[in-house]
Amino acid sequence: MALHVTRPTISQLRALAEASAAHELTYSPVGITAGGTAPPGYRHGHWSRRLGNGRPVFERASDALRDWRMQSRSGLVVAHPGQPDVGAVVAMAAPLPVGYIDVVCRVVAVDDQDDQFGFTYGTLPVHPEQGEESFVIVIAPDGAVTVEITAVSRSRHPLARAFPPIARRLQHIATNRYLDAMQSLVAE
Template identity: 45%
Template sequence: MRRDLTRVISELNAASLTYQEVGATQAESMPQGYGHVHRDVSLGSGREAFERATAALFGWRMHEEAGLTVVHSGGKPAAGIIVVLRAGWPLLELNIPCRVVYTVDEADRRGFAYGTLPGHPERGEEAFVIAMTETGDVRIQVRAFSRPASLVARAGGPLTRLVQQYATDRYVTALRRLAHG
């Protein structure tokens, strides 16, 4: 199975993203025609919480703690890295292929965004940025825009949005726990 994912990642390196608005999660307003996610939640406070949270994000631990299997083309998130997230059970497993489209690496802001690749049930982009405010509050900011790409996602209708909300909730919960050590 690992060999199959390695082949899939190799094939995805040549694939194009499945949406046009690459990097739009950085813009003040995101593209129309998509569902949007805006989440800004406190994870704790202080430099240690910030460093633990960013280490968990860049080590893919947030995704793993949220219940996903993570296979990537190498190391921490960086522009061009392919990641295949896997959800479900062995016989009912969903592959969720993405490419990291940008990273943020500032003293008090770190994160990345990935965009959807062929085979992803949605089309769009999701960004995760951890920020520390002047008062020391450490926050996770999740911004995403997406619309159904697969028949299953389209057939899911409003349930598809609930699944995305559930995944975002799991990311935030995992990162909160990981930020506290």
């Protein structure tokens, strides 16, 4: 795991994704965000925000998620492999109060239905956490569109384990940035 004082380039992150492609996930079981109880020692979080109404809002939000724009707009530097596909590896640099930290994940599930679109990624060794995070855009029968984020994780990096309140606070800030980013993307 690397900390950077300056923003990493997309080419640096692409090289990191390629170097991480053969790595195993850092947790089990795969699918822990899909329901059930979090494994011992893992935190479970679920956040949701209403984005608006109607099929056009749903399509804009789904397209933004497909193109990784929610992550980019939230402040992450993203080297993505194209649209989320199971097995794809994405490398990102997450902003910290000072600098950036590398995070690498593998897409473990994609849910593409008429009334929802989303994907889940799981952590690889270059990540301060262990676990999964899912991002889903849902359109309800009444036309209400929401973005839902579910995370099941625990701190992996020694600094994150040494200061759990700070690690939780950083995750909370990142999640709120995701929600704010998606809200601004559908308003465009």
